[in-house]
Amino acid sequence: MRLVLHIDLNAFFAQVEINRNPSLKGKPVAVGGGVRGVVSTCSYEARHFGVHSGMPLSDAYKHCPDIIMIPGDYHEYSRQSHLFFDAVREIFPRIQKASIDECYADATEFFQDISDDEEAMYERLFDVQMKLLRRTSLKCSMGLGHTKFMAKMGSDYKKPLGITFLLTPQEWQTKIWPLAIGKMYGIGEMTAPKLEAVGITTIGELATTASEGARKALGSNFDYLVGWANGLGSDVVSTESSQRKSCSNDVTLNQDTTDYDELRQWLVQCAEDVARQIRREGLVTRTVCIKLRDNNFYTETKRETFEEYTDSAETISFHALKIFDAFYRGQPIRLCGVSVEDLVKPSAVKKNIQLTLNEALADGGDSGETK
DNA sequence: TCTGGGGTCCTAGGACCC
DNA sequence: TCTGGGGTCCTAGGACCC
Numbered sequence: 293m294r295l296v297l298h299i300d301l302n303a304f305f306a307q308v309e310i311n312r313n314p315s316l317k318g319k320p321v322a323v324g325g326g327v328r329g330v331v332s333t334c335s336y337e338a339r340h341f342g343v344h345s346g347m348p349l350s351d352a353y354k355h356c357p358d359i360i361m362i363p364g365d366y367h368e369y370s371r372q373s374h375l376f377f378d379a380v381r382e383i384f385p386r387i388q389k390a391s392i393d394e395c396y397a398d399a400t401e402f403f404q405d406i407s408d409d410e411e412a413m414y415e416r417l418f419d420v421q422m423k424l425l426r427r428t429s430l431k432c433s434m435g436l437g438h439t440k441f442m443a444k445m446g447s448d449y450k451k452p453l454g455i456t457f458l459l460t461p462q463e464w465q466t467k468i469w470p471l472a473i474g475k476m477y478g479i480g481e482m483t484a485p486k487l488e489a490v491g492i493t494t495i496g497e498l499a500t501t502a503s504e505g506a507r508k509a510l511g512s513n514f515d516y517l518v519g520w521a522n523g524l525g526s527d528v529v530s531t532e533s534s535q536r537k538s539c540s541n542d543v544t545l546n547q548d549t550t551d552y553d554e555l556r557q558w559l560v561q562c563a564e565d566v567a568r569q570i571r572r573e574g575l576v577t578r579t580v581c582i583k584l585r586d587n588n589f590y591t592e593t594k595r596e597t598f599e600e601y602t603d604s605a606e607t608i609s610f611h612a613l614k615i616f617d618a619f620y621r622g623q624p625i626r627l628c629g630v631s632v633e634d635l636v637k638p639s640a641v642k643k644n645i646q647l648t649l650n651e652a653l654a655d656g657g658d659s660g661e662t663k
Numbered sequence: 664t665c666t667g668g669g670g671t672c673c674t675a676g677g678a679c680c681c
Numbered sequence: 682t683c684t685g686g687g688g689t690c691c692t693a694g695g696a697c698c699c
Contacts, residue, residue, distance in 0.1 A: 304699095324667080325667090326667070327664085328664080328665085328666080328667080329667055329668095330665095330666065330667050330668090331667095332667075332668090332699090333699090345699080346666085346667085346699095347665095347666090348664080348665050348666050349664080349665095349667095350664040350665065350666095351664095351665070351666090353664085354664095390698090390699090391670090391698075391699050392699075393699070394699080477697090477698080478697075478698090479697090480696060480697050480698080481696095481697090482695080482696060482697085483696075483697090511674095512673085512674085513673090513696095536670080537670085537671075537672095538669090538670070538671085539669090539670090540668080540669065541668085542667090542668065542669085543667095543668090544666095544667060544668085579691090581692095581693095589665095589666065591694090592693085592694090593692090593693065593694070594692085594693080595691085595692065595693080596691095596692095597690085597691060597692085626666095627667085627668095629668085631669095631670095
């Protein structure tokens with residue numbers, strides 16, 4: 293059986309901020325901002341006050357009036373993420389990045405000589421954790437199991453700096469089965485209440501269910517989720533970095549607006565940002581989508597697919613505005629944005645691609661900016 | 664001063680073609 | 682003159698995750 297390790301950077305953004313400003317150490321710190329923003333990540337001290345990611349800033353201040361709010365520096369987080377995972381890769385050559393702050397590693401060979409001695413394995417993993425901490429000043433927690441799902445549940449089990457083994461059915465059933473169903477990766481805030489309504493409140497209850505109600509609540513996801521709850525699932529750590537499929541930029545306005553021209557200007561700005569990003573990455577698109585969220589938090593998306601692939605800001609803006617004109621009805625808008633889908637490398641496109649002259653010139657260069 | 668921003672995957676239905 | 686079946690593409694939205 294393969295051994296899969298999941299590594300999760302604990303309160304990653306907050307850690308980065310504390311590392312570069314040690315006076316924040318031991319204090320309730322949150323990364324987040326904007327007039328109508330939410331907490332992106334917060335320190336464990338802030339969590340003691342009940343603050344958590346996704347919480348509106350106004351609520352965070354209510355829970356913890358002294359919270360130190362820091363606007364995010366995502367370039368820096370991305371840079372440190374790369375440094376961290378480069379360090380991981382030196383120890384585990386086969387890793388699969390799952391997000392900016394977590395990855396899976398194939399640890400089968402790493403433990404090959406001691407795979408029957410959990411104590412020795414634990415010590416070896418603890419050494420890795422400390423080595424990574426010394427090297428990057430970043431704390432991580434780790435989970436070890438036979439599938440990616442098991443490893444993921446393990447790294448979440450104890451934070452920060454936790455190490456959790458889920459290698460035997462006993463470990464799995466004593467540690468994971470008692471957890472609330474909402475703690476299961478893959479069960480979100482829409483599905484958890486449905487399962488609770490049919491009497492399934494823990495992961496163990498899902499694992500052993502024979503309930504028709506549960507089958508109905510989960511629909512086509514029933515089989516694999518019950519499998520996961522029983523420790524089944526994929527153990528394939530895929531090392532190739534996957535090509536991104538979409539790129540988006542949206543903005544929550546400081547105040548709701550019905551101003552047609554203002555909304556158009558925001559959309560153009562979002563379209564330009566998206567075009568800049570895909571050009572930087574050497575990608576082209578043929579589907580443009582706009583998103584509008586109204587004052588009731590009702591969100592609509594509309595998209596259009598066209599013949600020719602493009603990376604032109606003008607073309608993307610043109611389509612975004614065309615869609616907007618066709619369906620905006622004057623309701624107060626709190627968020628608008630543009631995304632592009634069907635992203636591909638130009639070389640993968642058989643049909644002729646329309647690149648503007650400027651953008652074609654910028655293609656090999658550093659700056660994708662035109663006009 | 665309720666509810667960010669950036670993603671992924673999936674589903675269902677309609678249009679269209681043979 | 683009453684209506685198949687299969688396949689693909691496109692669209693809109695749901696759910697989830699960090």
